[in-house]
Amino acid sequence: MRKLQGWKDIPIGTAIIEAGSSVKYLTGEWRNARPEHNKDKCTNCLLCWIYCPDGAIIVEDSQVTGINYDYCKGCGICAAECPPKVKAITMVKNQN
Amino acid sequence: MARLAALTGNNAAAEAIRQIKPDVFAAYPITPQTELAEEVAQFVADGILDTEYIPVESEHSSMSVCIGASLAGARAMTATASCGLAYMWELLPTTASLRSPVVMVVVNRAFNAPLNIHCSHDDSMGARDSGWVQLYSENAQEMYDNLIQAVKIAEDETIRLPVMVCMDGFIISHAVERLLLLEDEKVKNFLGEFKPVHSLLEVNNPVTIGACALPDYYTEHKKQHSEALRRSLDKIMEVANEYAKISGRSYSLFESYQLADAEYGIVIVNSAAGVTRTVVDKLRKEGVKAGLLKIRVYRPFPAAQIVQALKNLKVVAVLERTDSFGGVGSPVFTDISAAFMEAQTKEKPLMVNYIYGLGGRDVGLKDIGKVYANLQVINQKGKIEKSFAYLQARE
Numbered sequence: 001m002r003k004l005q006g007w008k009d010i011p012i013g014t015a016i017i018e019a020g021s022s023v024k025y026l027t028g029e030w031r032n033a034r035p036e037h038n039k040d041k042c043t044n045c046l047l048c049w050i051y052c053p054d055g056a057i058i059v060e061d062s063q064v065t066g067i068n069y070d071y072c073k074g075c076g077i078c079a080a081e082c083p084p085k086v087k088a089i090t091m092v093k094n095q096n
Numbered sequence: 097m098a099r100l101a102a103l104t105g106n107n108a109a110a111e112a113i114r115q116i117k118p119d120v121f122a123a124y125p126i127t128p129q130t131e132l133a134e135e136v137a138q139f140v141a142d143g144i145l146d147t148e149y150i151p152v153e154s155e156h157s158s159m160s161v162c163i164g165a166s167l168a169g170a171r172a173m174t175a176t177a178s179c180g181l182a183y184m185w186e187l188l189p190t191t192a193s194l195r196s197p198v199v200m201v202v203v204n205r206a207f208n209a210p211l212n213i214h215c216s217h218d219d220s221m222g223a224r225d226s227g228w229v230q231l232y233s234e235n236a237q238e239m240y241d242n243l244i245q246a247v248k249i250a251e252d253e254t255i256r257l258p259v260m261v262c263m264d265g266f267i268i269s270h271a272v273e274r275l276l277l278l279e280d281e282k283v284k285n286f287l288g289e290f291k292p293v294h295s296l297l298e299v300n301n302p303v304t305i306g307a308c309a310l311p312d313y314y315t316e317h318k319k320q321h322s323e324a325l326r327r328s329l330d331k332i333m334e335v336a337n338e339y340a341k342i343s344g345r346s347y348s349l350f351e352s353y354q355l356a357d358a359e360y361g362i363v364i365v366n367s368a369a370g371v372t373r374t375v376v377d378k379l380r381k382e383g384v385k386a387g388l389l390k391i392r393v394y395r396p397f398p399a400a401q402i403v404q405a406l407k408n409l410k411v412v413a414v415l416e417r418t419d420s421f422g423g424v425g426s427p428v429f430t431d432i433s434a435a436f437m438e439a440q441t442k443e444k445p446l447m448v449n450y451i452y453g454l455g456g457r458d459v460g461l462k463d464i465g466k467v468y469a470n471l472q473v474i475n476q477k478g479k480i481e482k483s484f485a486y487l488q489a490r491e
């Protein structure tokens with residue numbers, strides 16, 4: 001978790017004084033369910049990669065190698081799109 | 097040497113603006129502010145004021161221009177009234193929370209309907225919670241003095257907040273008065289140069305201003321703004337004391353007139369303080385301990401100081417030129433009531449709230465005399481029968 005600043009520490013007048021600071025904003029903090037990927041079951045059809053709205057499925061050399069939890073918001077679309085016969089992604093509830 | 101002049105309230109404000117020399121002035125004409133907007137335009141056209149005058153197509157735009165200019169590092173000013181202020185409403189809290197030190201003259205005028213171009217305080221009183229500093233002016237001299245001080249308060253590095261300076265439409269904006277003006281050089285030195293905290297034009301130091309803040313940060317931004325406004329009370333007094341040194345005219349958070357030993361008090365805002373003072377003098381001669389508290393700084397509200405000034409009175413009437421429809425009372429009345437609640441003083445006066453002078457209705461010696469008479473009746477009976485009334489409404 002990033003450290004949230006207090007009212008005395010933030011620049012006045014809503015100013016953001018650092019360019020490109022949005023890369024520090026890890027939207028994965030919102031997640032309340034965590035997708036877990038099973039490499040052994042995965043057929044690398046990449047349906048999850050196509051459907052993930054946050055580009056959080058990590059693919060290297062056409063292989064799913066994991067999930068980027070910094071930005072994965074836990075929507076569960078990947079688990080729903082993974083073919084029923086494969087079911088290589090399971091959602092673990094109440095976990096960031 | 098100070099200059100003696102005969103000017104209307106609008107002229108006096110325009111003269112102050114000429115001396116303040118804003119980098120940008122963006123205004124849209126609206127009665128009774130029109131003469132002021134015209135006069136500033138005339139100064140610029142005549143080449144005696146080096147200001148970028150932006151003739152906008154609406155008040156929504158005038159405030160937008162002022163915000164942009166201010167954030168870019170310019171001293172920005174505007175002026176409006178009534179529906180014009182209503183039309184820029186959306187931008188008022190934006191200006192304040194962006195901490196843009198824009199200074200605006202509000203020539204108080206009633207809200208429609210029915211259509212009315214005369215004085216009520218509906219406009220600026222309605223805007224009291226927008227996060228601006230609000231100063232009120234009894235006459236042209238006070239408008240001139242308040243306006244110059246407003247720029248210094250707004251631009252102070254520890255404050256950085258917009259300031260509204262209000263005067264009564266027509267009664268003050270269009271009546272010629274005798275007043276004293278400072279030398280141009282004195283105003284210039286008093287104010288110094290405006291230095292923005294973060295300028296949008298500093299290309300080597302890019303900043304983003306007014307981005308989105310979600311529930312995780314919005315509260316902190318508002319708290320920061322709220323604290324700055326509360327803190328500004330001391331700064332307003334500091335600026336008043338500095339101004340007294342160059343002008344010889346002293347200002348406080350409010351004016352106490354014959355209040356120290358008073359039993360019956362009227363609290364009033366803007367021009368009607370004049371007629372009230374005259375009635376106080378008359379009653380004092382008759383042995384009635386009458387007093388007056390005239391609001392100058394309304395936001396931030398000097399709650400503790402007002403409680404201190406009123407707590408030993410027997411009965412107080414808060415007279416107001418606007419109604420807070422359906423509320424407990426008008427704005428100043430509810431603020432003073434809350435201030436007593438907060439202070440938890442043992443001593444407190446009985447307090448009534450009278451609405452007067454709506455849409456420019458004249459308030460005379462008789463009206464004010466009647467109020468002080470009512471206060472004495474309330475004191476004799478020891479209780480209030482009617483705490484809220486329209487003073488001048490025909491049955």
Ligand code: SF4
Binds near residue numbers: 072074075077078
């Ligand atoms: S849970 Fe949603 S955001 Fe996270 S990887 Fe799956 S599809 Fe992407």
Ligand code: SF4
Binds near residue numbers: 089
């Ligand atoms: S959808 Fe399922 S099987 Fe296809 S790549 Fe993603 S995890 Fe592997």
